Amino acid sequence: MSALPLALAAGAVIGLALGALGGGGSVLAVPALIYLLGFTPVAATTASLVIVIVTSVTAMSAHARxxxxxWGTGLLFAAVGIGPAMLGSALADRIPEGVLTAAFAVVAGAAAVGMVRSRPVAEGAVPVRPARAAGAGAGLGAVTGVLGVGGGFLAVPALVGVLGMRMRDAVGTSLLVITVNSLAALTMRAGTVEGLDWAIVGPFVGAAILGAWDGKRLAAKVSGRTLQRIFALVLMAVAAFMLIEAVL
Known part of the structure; x- marks a missing residue:
């Protein structure tokens, strides 16, 4: 199969994940760009940031309406996580690739288990405490900085489990966190954007945007508990794949 159909298919799946689940885009985009489209790891990470930023903004606008x-919780999460994420990124350079991959798998698996075991939050959502939100955001920034991902797949469990946010609110708010974190990361990689293959990245982004709209409609029709289970299955699959990659 040629690169263009693969880019369109992968973009649609990633957009669907971001629109419906509020995360998983960067987790799915990087492997797709490397293993399906032949990007180098550096180019895949940069392209993934571009794809996730545009798609997240599109999906977030629909959820915001x-x-x-x-907004307050999401911006707090993103703001307090920027510093720890930068420190985590510096530490990641000194950690062997296999260890990072295994750590990624463990964290993703733990987040999946947490989503399965968490109890549904009542419609009268738990009031958000700024100190608690700041602590969770800083921890999220540190972990995502070390693992080199946008953080949506961790933000949703944190917003639901730590702050008691309803699933649909967590999905929409995580898109805000993803956007801010990815913009900060892309700024640090600005020099690598020009070398991207835009004949592939462009259609990938377009398919992801369309997928995000479909994902948002799916989120409106499916219960929050069902979305939690779907999200957990996605995380478990990613964790298993990454763990196998680390071991083999």
Missing amino acids: DGHVR
């Missing part, structure tokens, strides 16, 4: 973006 329905009132499912908690």
